[in-house]
Amino acid sequence: MSAADTGNEPLPSLEQQRIAQAREGRWRPLPLIRSRHWRWIINLSVLLYVVLAWLSVDVNWSRVAQGMERGQAFVASFLQPDFTSRGGEILTGLWESLTMTFTATVIGVALAIPVGLGAARNIAPLPVYFVCRGIIAVSRTFQEIIIAILFVTMFGFGPLAGVITLAFATIGFMAKLLAEDIEDTQKEPLEAIRATGGGWLQWINYAVQPQVMPRLIGLSLYRLDINFRESAVIGIVGAGGIGATLNTSINRYDYDTSAAILLLIIVIVLMSEYLSGYVRKWTQ
Amino acid sequence: MPVKHVNNVPVWQRREPLKQYAIWAGWMLGGMLFLLCWKVISDNTIWEFMNDAGTQAGSLIGRMIPPDWSITGSLMLPLWDTINIATVGTALGILIAFPLAFLAARNTTPHPALRAVALAIIVSSRSINALIWAMLLVTIVGPGIFAGMLAIALRSIGFVGKLLYEAIEEIHPTPVEALSSTGAARTQVLAYAVWPQIMPAFAGISVYRWDINIREATTLGLVGAGGIGLQMNAAINNLAWAQVATVFVLIFATVIVSEWVSAKVRHAVI
Amino acid sequence: MLKLTGLSKRYDTGDLALNDINLTVPAGQVMALIGPSGAGKSTLIRCVNRLVEPSTGSIELDGQDITRARGARLRQARRQIGMIFQNYALVERLSVMENVLSGRLAYVGFWRSFLRQFPSSDIQQAFNLLERVGLQTMFDKRGDALSGGQKQRVGIARALMQNPKLLLVDEPTASLDPKTSRQIMRLICELCREQQLAAIINIHDVVLAQQFVDRVVGLRGGELVFDGDPKDLSPEILTSIYGEEDWSVADDNHEEADAPATASVDIAGAHP
Numbered sequence: 001m002s003a004a005d006t007g008n009e010p011l012p013s014l015e016q017q018r019i020a021q022a023r024e025g026r027w028r029p030l031p032l033i034r035s036r037h038w039r040w041i042i043n044l045s046v047l048l049y050v051v052l053a054w055l056s057v058d059v060n061w062s063r064v065a066q067g068m069e070r071g072q073a074f075v076a077s078f079l080q081p082d083f084t085s086r087g088g089e090i091l092t093g094l095w096e097s098l099t100m101t102f103t104a105t106v107i108g109v110a111l112a113i114p115v116g117l118g119a120a121r122n123i124a125p126l127p128v129y130f131v132c133r134g135i136i137a138v139s140r141t142f143q144e145i146i147i148a149i150l151f152v153t154m155f156g157f158g159p160l161a162g163v164i165t166l167a168f169a170t171i172g173f174m175a176k177l178l179a180e181d182i183e184d185t186q187k188e189p190l191e192a193i194r195a196t197g198g199g200w201l202q203w204i205n206y207a208v209q210p211q212v213m214p215r216l217i218g219l220s221l222y223r224l225d226i227n228f229r230e231s232a233v234i235g236i237v238g239a240g241g242i243g244a245t246l247n248t249s250i251n252r253y254d255y256d257t258s259a260a261i262l263l264l265i266i267v268i269v270l271m272s273e274y275l276s277g278y279v280r281k282w283t284q
Numbered sequence: 285m286p287v288k289h290v291n292n293v294p295v296w297q298r299r300e301p302l303k304q305y306a307i308w309a310g311w312m313l314g315g316m317l318f319l320l321c322w323k324v325i326s327d328n329t330i331w332e333f334m335n336d337a338g339t340q341a342g343s344l345i346g347r348m349i350p351p352d353w354s355i356t357g358s359l360m361l362p363l364w365d366t367i368n369i370a371t372v373g374t375a376l377g378i379l380i381a382f383p384l385a386f387l388a389a390r391n392t393t394p395h396p397a398l399r400a401v402a403l404a405i406i407v408s409s410r411s412i413n414a415l416i417w418a419m420l421l422v423t424i425v426g427p428g429i430f431a432g433m434l435a436i437a438l439r440s441i442g443f444v445g446k447l448l449y450e451a452i453e454e455i456h457p458t459p460v461e462a463l464s465s466t467g468a469a470r471t472q473v474l475a476y477a478v479w480p481q482i483m484p485a486f487a488g489i490s491v492y493r494w495d496i497n498i499r500e501a502t503t504l505g506l507v508g509a510g511g512i513g514l515q516m517n518a519a520i521n522n523l524a525w526a527q528v529a530t531v532f533v534l535i536f537a538t539v540i541v542s543e544w545v546s547a548k549v550r551h552a553v554i
Numbered sequence: 555m556l557k558l559t560g561l562s563k564r565y566d567t568g569d570l571a572l573n574d575i576n577l578t579v580p581a582g583q584v585m586a587l588i589g590p591s592g593a594g595k596s597t598l599i600r601c602v603n604r605l606v607e608p609s610t611g612s613i614e615l616d617g618q619d620i621t622r623a624r625g626a627r628l629r630q631a632r633r634q635i636g637m638i639f640q641n642y643a644l645v646e647r648l649s650v651m652e653n654v655l656s657g658r659l660a661y662v663g664f665w666r667s668f669l670r671q672f673p674s675s676d677i678q679q680a681f682n683l684l685e686r687v688g689l690q691t692m693f694d695k696r697g698d699a700l701s702g703g704q705k706q707r708v709g710i711a712r713a714l715m716q717n718p719k720l721l722l723v724d725e726p727t728a729s730l731d732p733k734t735s736r737q738i739m740r741l742i743c744e745l746c747r748e749q750q751l752a753a754i755i756n757i758h759d760v761v762l763a764q765q766f767v768d769r770v771v772g773l774r775g776g777e778l779v780f781d782g783d784p785k786d787l788s789p790e791i792l793t794s795i796y797g798e799e800d801w802s803v804a805d806d807n808h809e810e811a812d813a814p815a816t817a818s819v820d821i822a823g824a825h826p
Contacts, residue, residue: 015691022681022693025674027651030694053368056429063426071424096328099321106318141539142532143503145415149520154340156333159325233413236507240328250419258420262412269411462643462709465603466716467633467660475668476656480647 074255081263082256086245090261093242096159097231098268100241104163104231105224108170113216115171116178117204122190123182132175139172148234159240166227166234173226177219178212185211217283221276225269232265344525351529359515359534365429366511366538369504370497373436378490381441385448391460392452392478406449409442414500418509432509436497443493451485452478487553495546502535555581555752556602556720561611563597563776571597573776575611581719582750584743586763586784589773590796595756598773599722602754603635604628616719633660636713636751638742640725642705644712646698650689653697653708654680657715676715683711687741703734710742714749721746721753728758735759739766760792 021027033039083090118124118132139147147168151161185208193207235243242261249257289295299307386392388402418435425431459477468476505513512531519527556579563572571594579585587595600606602613604620612621620631636657644653658676659667666672672680684690687707692700700708706726713721723742727735743766746753757763763770764784772780772795780791 015694018694019691022651022677025676025678025681027672027677027681027693029649029652029670049371053372056365056368057372057433058428059430060426060428064430067424067426074420074424096324099324103318103321103325106314137540138536141499141536143499145503145506146516146532146535150344153344154337156330158329158333160329160334163325229411229413233415236415236419240325246416247419250423253423262408262416266408266411270407273407458639458641458643459645461605462637462639462712463645463656463659465605465632465635465637465722466657466712467629467631468656469629469659469664471664472659472667475664476648476652476659477645480645483647 070253070255073253074259077255077259078263080256081260082254083260086249086254086257089245090242090257090264093235093245093261094264097228097235097241097243100159100162100166100231101224101228104166105170105220105227107163108167108227109174109216109220109223111167112171112174112178115175116182117208119175119179120182121179122185122187123204123208132179136172136176136179139168140176144169144230144234145237148239149237152238157238157240162231162234162239162241165239166230169230170223170227173223174216174219178216181212181215182208214280214283218276218280221272221279225272225276228268228272229265232261347525348529348532350526351533352524352526353530355515355527355530356534359512359531362505362512362515363534363538366501366505366513367498369429369432369436369509369511370494370501370542373433373501374440374490374494374497376433376437377440377493378444380437381444381448382486384441384445385452386474388445388449389452391455391457392474402445402449406442406445409438409440410446411442412439414439414497415503415507418504419507422508427508427510429510432501432504432511435504435509436501439500440493440497443496444489447489448482448486451482451489455481484553488550491546491549495542498542499539502538555579555616556754557614558602559612559614561598561601561613562609563594563601563606564609571776572601572608575776575778577771577778577781579720579752579754581752582746583769584746584753584767585755585769585771586767587754587756587771587773588758588760588763588795591758593773594776595773596724597776599637599724599754599756602720602722603632603637629660633716634719636716636718636721638706638709638713638721638723638726640728642702642709642729644697644700644705644708646696648697649693650684650695650697650700650708651677651680651693654684654693654711654715657712660716680711680715683714684708686745687711702730703738706730706734706738707741710738710745714745718751721751721755723753723755723757725756725758727762735762743767760787 018027031039033042115132115135118128119136121129124132144165148161148165151164151168155161155164189211190203190207193203198206231241232243232246235241235245236247238244242265246258246261249255249261298304384402384405387394387398388406390399393399393402414435417438418431421431421434421438425434455478459481460473463473463477501511501513502516503513505511505515506517508514512535516528516531519525519531556577558575558577561572561575561577562570564570575598587598589595597606601608604613604623608621612619614620615631615634618631620628623631645656648656652670655670655672655676658672658680661676662672681690681693684693687710689704689707689711692704697705697708721742726738726742730738739762742753742755745751755763755767764787767784770780770782770784770787771778772791774795774797779795780787
């Protein structure tokens with residue numbers, strides 16, 4: 001009977017086997033990886049990695065036990081954050097962070113636009129493309145804090161180094177996403193506007209800009225948010241902002257002040273998220 | 285279409301006048317805000333330092349080239365530690381973020397109060413940089429890889445949790461309805477109707493975060509949380525810029541490899 | 555078998571979707587539920603398996619009141635009611651076999667279902683059902699690799715895996731072409747007769763309904779306006795269900811719905 005079924009339409013043997021098994025009530029889902037060898041190799045290498053990674057961690061449990069008390073103090077301090085005893089420092093740090101964030105985002109986005117245009121394969125010539133992609137790769141690889149160390153060495157302590165750091169990081173982030181966005185735009189408007197005989201800037205203004213503008217605004221707001229969070233970190237190496245105050249308070253185990261600063265950061269991030277949600281709805 | 289009459293000749297305008305004025309006003313406010321912010325920064329900057337910035341940069345780059353390749357061998361173990369911090373940290377973070385995302389998603393949460401708690405955890409974790417978590421954890425569990433792993437995990441919870449709960453909220457509701465109507469229990473509906481739908485997103489998010497964590501893990505050593513950052517910090521403190529350059533090259537290579545791996549995996553699952 | 559008494563549903567928005575529905579469906583009867591869009595057809599069948607909570611009234615299944623059942627009791631009741639959906643509602647990333655077996659979820663524990671360790675009798679039944687709906691070679695295919703008609707066949711197999719006593723069928727043919735629609739309707743009705751299943755079929759296509767069902771119930775504005783034999787559906791009654799204005803709007807359907815209304819008398823007469 002089953003032979004007659006398959007007689008006119010030959011099936012691959014594995015499939016035939018599975019059908020015969022299912023008819024008898026034996027069935028397992030197809031494995032994700034067909035080859036049994038590869039399954040074994042992958043499982044073994046995962047196991048091996050877990051063992052090796054475990055060996056590389058040396059937890060000093062007595063130190064951890066000691067620290068638990070501090071951990072509890074830290075968690076408890078979130079219930080009684082101390083905004084006042086270092087209120088002045090917190091306020092100036094926060095103000096500096098916010099100004100750094102805004103300035104750096106404006107400068108960074110303004111510089112990211114030409115880089116992003118240059119890094120879009122469909123509108124830039126090849127040499128420009130490679131230069132711009134290089135800038136993006138360097139800017140994206142290194143964390144803000146590493147760049148901050150270099151700029152502090154060059155420009156000295158203070159918020160200027162921070163602004164340049166954040167602007168530099170913004171260029172890589174924004175230019176990459178902008179370039180990808182431009183590469184994804186519809187081709188027809190690009191050709192249509194070019195066919196009208198307009199200049200290069202006109203072409204960008206009429207064919208490219210309308211297609212990428214809403215996303216550019218959305219990304220800028222997102223980057224503003226990221227820059228604020230980063231501005232809280234780069235202060236550790238002397239690039240201005242709230243980070244220095246936070247660093248000091250943590251090193252002094254003054255967790256009540258740390259908690260206050262962290263809570264302020266969380267609240268500001270939350271607010272900016274709501275705000276950017278509104279702005280995004282409004283621009284679309 | 286807004287049209288303005290000049291000497292009885294209709295002139296096309298892009299926007300209604302009021303809207304146009306509002307946009308101009310917005311630009312002006314933004315510009316003023318920028319100038320104000322710039323002034324604050326300028327006041328807090330010692331501009332004398334700027335005068336020799338060019339020579340400083342030149343000498344810095346001069347001392348970085350050529351990089352000191354002799355220390356490459358001794359950087360391999362810290363690099364391995366860095367990768368472990370990122371990988372184990374990501375895994376820990378995902379382990380916590382996964383259930384949290386189901387609590388935070390509007391369509392799978394058992395109770396609105398639990399949802400609020402889960403969202404609060406996610407936003408707190410997301411707002412605070414891994415480096416800050418690392419600073420805190422170094423004072424609590426002591427310096428070393430363990431603090432780094434925990435810091436990466438704490439930061440990853442919010443990132444993975446947020447993207448995952450958004451993916452859960454976007455699933456098609458009909459399979460969920462269909463499986464509920466067979467009389468399946470809640471957990472079975474989650475396993476059969478929700479999980480298959482979010483699986484590709486979950487894999488993509490996890491690998492993406494791992495890629496970011498490799499970058500972040502390279503810096504954790506600056507605050508004593510293990511990895512290649514420790515060597516970088518030591519080299520910077522000794523002003524051994526040729527060694528710093530070697531570390532940079534290694535970080536650059538690692539990041540490019542991790543980016544390639546994550547792109548491959550994301551392609552495979554979608 | 556199924557008894558609805560005084561069933562009403564008012565949504566949170568204030569819309570009264572169902573108003574005092576009294577309906578009894580005996581075992582083994584295939585019933586079509588017709589009516590214009592928004593008449594409450596979908597709400598009615600979703601009230602039966604409590605995907606929608608009725609506001610007032612009661613639902614009795616085999617003499618058991620399930621109107622307020624919760625937890626395990628509700629799942630027990632749902633297990634006896636199979637449901638087939640307009641847009642198939644398959645889990646597209648699972649294989650056909652997994653989709654069919656998901657009809658057994660209420661019969662196996664969580665870990666067994668999670669590890670895909672279904673009893674071999676379940677797998678045999680699933681295979682036989684797939685054979686019955688003509689998809690026995692497809693069980694390793696993923697849900698999203700199937701055509702619309704094939705997906706609906708898998709949906710039918712999943713519903714029958716529950717060994718239900720009652721089938722709820724929500725617009726089974728709305729997304730299918732005419733030929734596939736007929737095949738699917740025939741399959742559903744044949745299976746119901748084979749297994750002595752009662753069924754409530756929501757359907758837009760009056761002609762199709764008349765050819766296959768034992769009984770037609772008309773719903774309009776949440777109220778029951780017709781209940782009788784398919785051959786009693788005259789143009790006047792159709793007008794009373796769909797309304798005069800609606801007829802003129804749906805002018806294309808007019809001839810279609812009108813002509814076979816008389817033709818169906820012949821079909822009904824031809825069958826003993």
